[in-house]
Amino acid sequence: MVVRSFAAPPTPWSKSLAEPDIHHTAYVHSFSNIIGDVRVGENVMIAPGTSIRADEGHPFYIGDDTNIQDGVVMHGLEQGRVAGDDGDSYSIWVGSRSSLTHMALIHGPAYVGDDCFIGFRSTVFNARVGNGSIIMMHALVQDVEIPPGKYVPSGAIITNQQQADRLPNVLEADVKFASHIIHINDALRSGYRCADNIACIAPIRNEMANPKMNQPTSNVSSRSANGSGNGGVIEHVRQLLAQGYRIGTEHADERRFKISSWKSCATIQSNRESEVLAALDSCMQEHSGDYVRLIGIDTKAKKRVLETIIQRPGAAPTKLSNGSSSSYSAPSYASSSGNGNGHAAASGSIEGSVVAQIRQVLSKGGRIGIEFADERRFQTSSWKSASVQANNESGILAEVQACMTDHAGEYVRIIGIDPKAKQRVLESIVQRPSSKQHISNPTVRPTSNGGAAPSHSAVRTDGSVAEQVRQLLSQGAAIGLEFADERRFKINSWSSAPLIHTRSEGEAIAALESFIADHSSHYVRLVGVDTTAKKRVLETVIHRPGKTPETSLVLDPPVYAPPASTSSSSARSASGSQKLSSEALDQVRQLVRQGARIGLEYADVRRYKGGAWQTGASIQANSESQAITALESALSDYAGQYVRLIGTDLKAKRRIIEMVIQKAGK
Known part of the structure; x- marks a missing residue:
């Protein structure tokens, strides 16, 4: 291995001509550049295309087991230092077991602690990143100190300490992901070092030069x-x-x-x-x-x-023969009765209800697909597709069975596709990690030639949601769903689910209930989309983690009535939403009649005193009742904070009202 390392050039601020100090167990690719007083620890991996220049600010420290990936740039200002873990001053300190990923920029003075992850094209400048913190892609961290164990989402700009202090904590899945990157790069480091060592690579080359295929073909x-x-x-x-x-x-x-x-x-x-x-x-x-x-x-x-x-690994060796006596026998499947508990039989057979769903889709000319996802991908609805080549029932069931076996410990679902309408008509989870052969209630969408309505799940939507669904369908709007965990909810970063393609109220409600059942630990919100104007007309949270949904479906909810007095207006409704005062109700009615845009801003006590409001939810509603319901639902999301109502004249492009409708602690 020829490492491209150079002494620091003589400059007005330094004539030390310091050279890099690289531990003998580290791997530095020949296409990387290391200049000046750079101290590289044990088992470090430095990939091609990196530029580590300690010619202005110096020294740099890179801790043990850390990986510096392709395109990373490290440079420091002549002024400014950070305190390293050893008590000395450094222009850049990177701790142990950290990952600086592709195209990241670390510009000193900067400190990156142990077990950190810096995502693609992210920048850390004049900042400290605490141990175990994770910075995702395209983020900027400048002039702040990130506390240990914090998560910076993709695209975030963190430039003041208040933003840094409000960052969410990393999750266990994030820690596992960062640890996985460390293990992968350590394996790459070992592999690259082996490739440069003739004693290590020679036996591998000899083995490749004498493969089993060189045996006489007559034996095979x-x-x-x-x-x-x-x-x-x-x-x-x-x-x-x-x-x-x-x-x-x-x-x-x-x-x-x-x-x-x-x-x-x-x-x-x-x-x-x-x-x-x-x-x-x-x-x-x-x-x-x-x-x-x-x-x-x-x-x-x-x-x-x-x-x-x-x-497959571990299976008995397969011997191929071109004799005609061989025949293929598909595995057997459970009858529609199953084992009586809604789960597949213990032997791993597929429940009869799933067989019936597949048979129904095929009878209408549909196609079947299979998707799978681990826990992390399931939470973000990022499924991977498995190949399905069969077009008959027995062949498809065999492939579903094989997929469930190959992805034991993961979610597996079957997909029904209408090739004419080019849309999905069935999504049904047939395996979950905690119960490998569990069959969930499916989300069924009607085909172009009709289809049976699905059975309702145990989770039910309340009357107000049913009324909103009814109004959206009557207006011809599309219905969508979004979900978010606690961390993404706080930063308003929602993940989208496929649109619900139906004009039937019952089928739409059933799809909502099935989705809430699958995402019971997430926030779920209902989205109404005007497909003609290509804009949203409704956004309302219909499920929150830790709250048990209603157990009965109410299709005719009571008519909304304003509170009788100011004191009662501060009470919570049965659904947990904050009631508006009579004065606020009058303002909302006026804004709706004028066609003004309705929005919310919120602030904690400190920001309220400084007049630094943050933009909240935008209320998309076509009627007074919709606007009031959406506002009351939004208030509960900002409990304990100041909230003010904003009315905007869209033509004049100016605000026509600013009114505080909720105070902190009330």
């Missing part, structure tokens, strides 16, 4: 011809060859399989069945401890027509 052919066979794989091969498709294979170990990062085996050029089966046998034998999948390729359309796994 004989084993294939006399083996027990796998009729399903052989049938796939025959169909692909008959249609003129090319056949390939890919393999992946456990880690690569989880992230769907497959490697290709040797290319199969032959179009003869026996030779193709021999090549498949060779690939499976060479990668006996890995997943292996068969690929069908349409060379004219330049696309894949088949992806199917033919070998």
Whole structure:
């Protein structure tokens, strides 16, 4: 390894000509630049394209087991220092087990503690980042001290201490993610060092130069011809060859399989069945401890027509045969009665209700898909798709079963797709981490030719929500849902779910209830969208974590009536919303009649005294009752703070009212 490190140049402020001090266990790529008094600890990984210049501000310190990824820039001002953990002064201090990811900028004076994560293109300047803090992508942290264990969301600009003090704490999932990055880069460091060491790399090269495929092919052919066979794989091969498709294979170990990062085996050029089966046998034998999948390729359309796994780790070795006696038998599935408790049978079979859902979608010409997600991706509704090649019931059920087995410990759901309308008609979770074979109540959307309404879940929406849904549907608006955990709710960073495609009130309510059941630990809000004007007409929180939803569906809620007195107006409603005073109600009515925009601003006691209000929710409503309901719901979100009502004349583009409607502590 040739490390590009240079002494600091002589300057008016320093003529020390200091050189980098790099520990012998660290790996520094030859395409990186390290200049001046830079002290690199044990097991550090410095990737290509980094620039670490201690030619102005110095010294720099990089702690043990830290990784500096591609494109990172570290530089410091001549003035300004931070105190390192050893008590000395540094222009930049980076602690142990921290990750500075692609294109991050650390400009001294700056301190980054132990176990920190600095995301892509984020900047830390004249700041201290406490131990265990996580800064996500495209963020700016300047002139502040981030307390230990805090989370800075993507795109955040943190430039005053008040912002830093209000940051949410990191979650366990964030800590696991940061730890995973450390382990990955330590493995890369070891690999790069091995590649530069002839004693380490020579045995690996020798092993690659003598693969098992160099054994006489007659042995493989004989084993294939006399083996027990796998009729399903052989049938796939025959169909692909008959249609003129090319056949390939890919393999992946456990880690690569989880992230769907497959490697290709040797290319199969032959179009003869026996030779193709021999090549498949060779690939499976060479990668006996890995997943292996068969690929069908349409060379004219330049696309894949088949992806199917033919070998899994730990399974008995598969021997291919081109004999006609082999046949494929799909696994059996539970009857519609199941085991009587709404879960799949203990043997891992799929419940009959899921089979019925798949059968119903297929009978109407629909297609079936499969998606899976770990806990982190499930919370952000970021599902990954699994390949489904079968188009008949037994084949699809076999692939669902295989996906549930491959992703044990994760969420798995089946998707029904209407290919004509190009929309989903079914989303049903068939496996959860805590109960691997649990079948949830599905979210069913009507197809273009109609469909059965789903059964209601245990979670019910109250009358006010039902009334809002009814109004949205009568106006032709689209209905959507958004959700957020405690941390994202505080910074108003919501995740969106797919729109509910239905004009039936009952089906819309059922979809809401199913969604709330799946996200019971999140905030959930209902969104109404005017598809013609392409704007939102309603945003209202319909579920909060820790609060039990109503257990009965009320389709005809009582008519809204203003409070009889000022004292009663401060009471909470049954749904937990803060009642407005009669004066505030009159102002809201006037604003709605004038067509003015209604908004909210809020402030804690300190900001209230300084007149530093923060912008809150924007109320999108077409009637007085909608505006009042949305305002009262929003007030409960800002409990304990000052809240003021803002009325804006859209034509004149100016405010026409500012009125405090809630005071802190009241």
